[in-house]
Amino acid sequence: MVRWVMGHSEPGSIAPGEALINAPGVAWRVPGAHPMxxxxxxxxxxxxxxxxxxxxxxxxxxxxxxxxxxxxxxxxxxxxxxxxxxxxxxxxxxxxxxxxxxxxxxxxxxxxxxxxxxxxxxxxxxxxxxxxxxxxxxxxxxxxxxxxxxxxxxxxxxxxxxxxxxxxxxxxxxxxxxxxxxxxxxxxxxxxxxxxxxxxxxxxxxxxxxxxxTPKLRSLNGRRILITSGPTREDLDPVRTLTNRSTGAMGIELARAFRDVGARVQLVLGGDLLAPWGVDTVRVRSAQEMLAACESRWGGADGLVGAAAVADQRPESSACEKVKKGDGPETLVLVRTPDILATLSAARRADQWILGFAAESENHLAHAAAKLQKKHLDAVLVNDVQGGRAFGAQANTLTPVTAQGPQPPMGPLPKDQLARAVVQWWGHRLEATERGR
Ligand SMILES: Cc1cc2nc3c(=O)[nH]c(=O)nc-3n(C[C@H](O)[C@H](O)[C@H](O)COP(=O)(O)O)c2cc1C
Known part of the structure; x- marks a missing residue:
């Protein structure tokens, strides 16, 4: 039985491990760690x-x-x-x-x-x-x-x-x-x-x-889900690297949450966090490596969750030896890294779905809607990262944006509960779509 209640909150009626998501006029009760x-x-x-x-x-x-x-x-x-x-x-x-x-x-x-x-x-x-x-x-x-x-x-x-x-x-x-x-x-x-x-x-x-x-979700049980998570690292030389503030915690919790409802998860993971138990994980470093790992797995997947914070740029060249400091101003020439979501989206079959993530510091709903359209995604879950929020934080808020517009925000919730909320939200949406066919 899945506890997923939409309606007004009743104070004091929350079971251990459950949490409420409050949006104006709406309260969703999401499952906790499925207390047993x-x-x-x-x-x-x-x-x-x-x-x-x-x-x-x-x-x-x-x-x-x-x-x-x-x-x-x-x-x-x-x-x-x-x-x-x-x-x-x-x-x-x-x-x-x-x-x-x-x-x-x-x-x-x-x-x-x-x-x-x-x-x-x-x-x-x-x-x-x-x-x-x-x-x-x-x-x-x-x-x-x-x-x-x-x-x-x-x-x-x-x-x-x-x-x-x-x-x-x-x-x-x-x-x-x-x-x-x-x-x-x-x-x-x-x-x-x-x-x-x-x-x-x-x-x-x-x-x-x-x-x-954990009770299994019909729309996700046995399905093969590809998840990207964590930062990518673009090396300047053997010592220095260009990266971002993502830890990979959200993607790892998503991998756990999809795994728990029965999905067969493949995780393509950047960063240093431990891989979750029971999840087939491949470690990558650069955006190019992440793309290669995803491309070889995408054909066998039913869905993609792009939660990685992929570096948009990399140094034009990476030196084999440590670059010595020089006199005067120094310039770093950057080039674009491959757009993993766009590449996989362009190669998708009609039966595959894609959830993207966006980290925005301003105008986040508009940016998410533009990303949804440009990359032909099924939904974009947007984080507001203004003032360092989301990266490395314990609790986070995500707002799904779909073709129907922004959906009620989920959070603030600890990342494990937020991941379960995303999985319940998406699983039920998939179920409704399948019923509607
Ligand atoms: C010191 C000691 C350690 C034991 N360790 C194990 C063990 O690790 N695994 C095992 O199957 N049996 C072990 N045994 C044997 C079981 O305790 C024995 O088969 C007992 O009948 C098991 O009963 P139970 O299954 O009702 O607990 C050990 C016995 C002793 C005395």
Whole structure:
């Protein structure tokens, strides 16, 4: 279910993680980080200590988290740690442990219904085997069998166990049920061996939970979206470079937001920020590199989101050695870089769509409307960057401009929420267009 309400705001009716977009006479309620009710199952491996960090991270993101420890899990981490971090009860393996005591006959069914998502982190070979075969011998395995919520596994174990055909067959079976698996990484394991089986990092597991638990948008699910993000850099010499104030944060949040609603995102990224989990990312430096990366991917894409701040000019030449300072005035000769949006727009098929971004310091709606027309885009989302706003800032406002004129502004919102607002707005517009065909 998507919370996307258009109408007048009702003070006090905003759920955690939601935000209101206010325009004159209009308030849109946009989804936050899609707050969920999450059951976090913790089983008996050394990596159980990391589940405390995960529980805290998820709670900080606005989710409600209830932990269920298996008997072996409770030997590695205490219920008190988990309930303190989440502010929610922590359940034990059996009716005589933890909160299950209150109403043992139906607690497992209530928990199974309560959950929007069940994640088992870390998942032992034992619990994978039990769940793959429908065994229900304790609270966690019973909830896993009873729930209709999405299920996600983050296994961790010794390399020999991980590579055993029985474990791999169990995982294949769980995948065939529609469960998601965050594969372990490689490294030195608690047993001293080096190899695969190390629990994936907590931040990646949290991202996977977000992806698996977010409702998909019909118009974007499975669609291939090309996103450009970040600054480009045009080198003058090995030391100096011509760039701009963009960080790439907005494009990265857009990549996450499109990914969460089911899109297959390819991100062409300039700048130094970390690539988001689960997004196929290619790093580029100059405008020319960005164009080449986009041109080779555009034919296979359904849509393009041009959020990069591409340098309009580059030095006429780039020196191999550092240029020494001279006496008197110095001149830098600049030439135009390729116009990526215009180039891709000229090569577009009728079934492809393009969202452009514009950063303007004055007259922004008029400039956006001109860009829309000149480059044949479907919408331009315009930032007002006067006084350094937008670049590097935590919160931002975007006004979409379409062939129908300016639409109600979105924001000011933190960039992650703003990105989700853009995706909901665009996804619903695409849906309406498809219905109208
Ligand atoms: C010190 C220690 C560490 C263990 N680490 C793991 C592990 O990382 N992965 C795993 O699958 N089993 C591990 N085991 C074995 C499980 O604890 C054992 O299979 C247990 O029955 C799992 O129960 P559960 O799945 O109900 O939590 C470990 C056991 C011990 C004593």
């Amino acid at each position: 009710q999450i059951i976090l199952g913790i089983t008996g491996g050394v990596a159980a200590y990391k589940s405390a960090d995960l529980a805290r991270l998820l709670a900080n993101q606005g989710h409600r988290v209830r932990c269920i420890l298996t008997e072996a899990g409770a030997r590695f981490i205490t219920p008190l740690t988990l309930s303190s971090l989440t502010g929610e009860p922590c359940y034990g393996a059996n009716p005589d442990q933890g909160e299950w005591r209150a109403n043992p006959s139906i607690e497992h069914i209530e928990l199974a219904r309560w959950a929007d998502l069940v994640a088992v982190v870390p998942a032992t070979a034992n619990i994978l085997g039990k769940a793959a075969n429908g065994l229900a011998s304790d609270l966690l395995s019973t909830v896993l069998l009873a729930t209709r919520a999405p299920v996600l596994w983050a296994p961790a174990m010794n390399t020999g166990m991980w590579e055993h055909p029985a474990v791999q067959a169990n995982l294949a079976r769980l995948r065939s049920f529609g469960h998601a698996v965050v594969d372990p990484g490689e490294g030195v394991l608690a047993c001293g061996e080096e190899g695969s089986g190390k629990l994936a990092d907590v931040a990646s597991i949290a991202e996977a939970i977000q992806v698996h638990g």
